[in-house]
Amino acid sequence: MTSRGPDRRRVVGGVLGAAALALAGCSAPSDPVRRLRLATGPPGGPYHAFGQALAQAVAAAGSGLEITPVSTAASVDNLRELSEGAVDLALSMADTAEDAALGHASFAHPVAVTALARIYVNYTHLLVPADGPVRSVDGLAGRPVAAGAVGSGVQVVAERILRAAGLGEGPAAVREQRLGLAESARALQAGAVDALFWSGGVPTPALAELARALPVRVLALDGHVGALRALHGPVYTAVTLPAGVYGLTEPVATVGVGNYLLARAGLPSSAVREVLRVVYGHWGDLLREVTAGARLEPRFAISTGRVPLHPGAVAYYRSVYG
Template sequence: MFKRNLLLALLFILPSAVNAENYSIGTGGQSGIYYPFGGALAKVWSEHVPDVNAKAEVTAASVENTIKVVRGDMIAGIAMGNVVLDAYKGEGKFPTKMPVNTLFALYPNLVHTLTLEKSGITSLSQLKGKRVSLGAPASGTAVTSAALLESLGIDVKKDIDAVYLNYSETTNALANGQIDAGFIVGGQGVGAVTQIALTHKIKVLSITPEESAMFMKKYPAYSSYDIPADVYNNVGEVSTLSVWNVLVVNAKMSDDMAYNLTKAAYENIGDVRKVVKMAEMTTPENADRLQGVPLHPGAQKYLDSIMK
């Protein structure tokens, strides 16, 4: 009797498990904010969107995530707005226009240009001739750092000794004296910067108003941003650049799916905020912060329904 009842129970349970499709959310390295954000979002979607079983996938971040979303390998990916804008326009790393939309904007990423205090480096122009980590290959950090340096007349192929390392590799190499400086483009309070600031005397280089203006003229997805003093141990206020992160999806995603994913995310954003403080900025009012790339019609439908 017990075996018969167990079999009947399994017959009722298994169809729902089988029907739930497995999906990946593209994130980044485990030492950044993308990964825990994606993990928290995956949990929300798995619990609140019918027939969706989602998990966070470690990736090289923005460029890789955008490509995999377009290929259909991922249901969504976290990416920097400038990368998604390039994909939509068919510029930069993308030779043709990509069928991408966004579900909503998440939070702003900040440009952290790191060096040790003892290096003597005090400005971006002094990076010429130095060993510099530009970020992980196929990441938004690598796209941004190269574009920023080139806007200042620094050729990343000729004028610096460039290496491509992820967040934790960058801070480890900096701590070990293997590089002179490195870029991390991540949310305010990003773990990799927080950790190295606790063990080493670091400097986060400011970007001057003139340097910012030159860069933003060519890359309007960015804006100026001041990191307050003491966000990182013994680091004063830093003038830098910001760009919003977004949740990128394939434009061919069904309207119902986009609606359900957006609805579940916003109605349960409190669960995400318990894991990632930066999710406090993930609000319906900030959903369309990335100008130039359309929101998915399904996401727009949900936002219209609550913003009336």
């Protein structure tokens, strides 16, 4: 343990120093914000569970802060709400957050978004009925596929994977259905779609419930990680869904992407530091219903790519880790 300390201090110090310089002009007003609105996601999904747990933990901490979770379609919606000042905090997949910070894809202009932490990794799920004819991504050509709700991060990653697989356009294109998590599960069970995409923690409760009613197969997606990284950068990684979840008899390799807890750039630093104190004090409770076995460690939490850390987050990490 002793030998890891200097390495962690160097990593944290270097990243935080860069973040502080990047945001030197974005320092927040000193007046504390007592009521914060947090854009989460649809009921039944991991963002919704995390938001509810964080609101309860903040209330129990007696800090004077109050967090109100706001249900949304998730990542893209959340960043638009953040850019418009409708919310103070938001959850987002890393790829969408970087698009917002850079003014790419769904965002015509850069969004003044900052990060508090990278909190956990999403696993991309591509589910089909176990007794159905589809056994690989190529087998989806021309078929109806639930590919995420409008305004969701699932929509973003699903479209990118389908393009990488040659199924995004032309005669082989799948017929993308814009459905949220609960609607997607119902549609797959009813046979209205032949596959569903989801990006979330493991296991996602709504999908675990689906798998109990309808035996499913999870299609491997790791073969597309290289193409995604070449086009969109290192926000995408190869991860593995473990055997046992959703009735799987063996592990399945897929695409992973981080999730960020974000804040508007003008949020007072005092509020950010208090939120982070609660997050690190209760991370086990916050992640229990989100993804099994996850840990929140600062050396990974500060790895927010092209999304700069909020000055209040910089101050918090420095105060705790030097």
